[in-house]
Amino acid sequence: xxxxxxxxxxxxxxxxxxxxxxxxxxxxxxxxxxxxxxxxxxxxxxxxxxxxxxxxxxxxxxxxxxxxxxxxxxxxxxxxxxxxxxxxxxxxxxxxxxxxxxxxxxxxxxxxxxxxxxxxxxxxxxxxxxxxxx
Numbered sequence: 001x002x003x004x005x006x007x008x009x010x011x012x013x014x015x016x017x018x019x020x021x022x023x024x025x026x027x028x029x030x031x032x033x034x035x036x037x038x039x040x041x042x043x044x045x046x047x048x049x050x051x052x053x054x055x056x057x058x059x060x061x062x063x064x065x066x067x068x069x070x071x072x073x074x075x076x077x078x079x080x081x082x083x084x085x086x087x088x089x090x091x092x093x094x095x096x097x098x099x100x101x102x103x104x105x106x107x108x109x110x111x112x113x114x115x116x117x118x119x120x121x122x123x124x125x126x127x128x129x130x131x132x133x134x
Contacts, residue, residue: 029115
């Protein structure tokens, strides 16, 4: 492992350790999008094993996002997100089986849409956390 890779790994570990729950979910969205882009590159390069590994990791991340859903507080939105995450996982499996860049792009687009909404409520969440602590 070169110096840059070590720095990136330590930086990522520090980000996760220091992250509040909202920030952790942002990191998961970023990680999923990053893996999809890497899987696309592996797919286009004909690296079937690398593509499969990255798509599997993306599916694991989406499973992690699903585990954060709070059906008591989230109600209908949590139910809709669960359905969307399920669709994304199935679409990723299809993308892998068919070597479909289009399916990867579709999931990336869906993830970006949800992530944009999540990012949009960041200031509100931080304000609520500050009030709760103070």
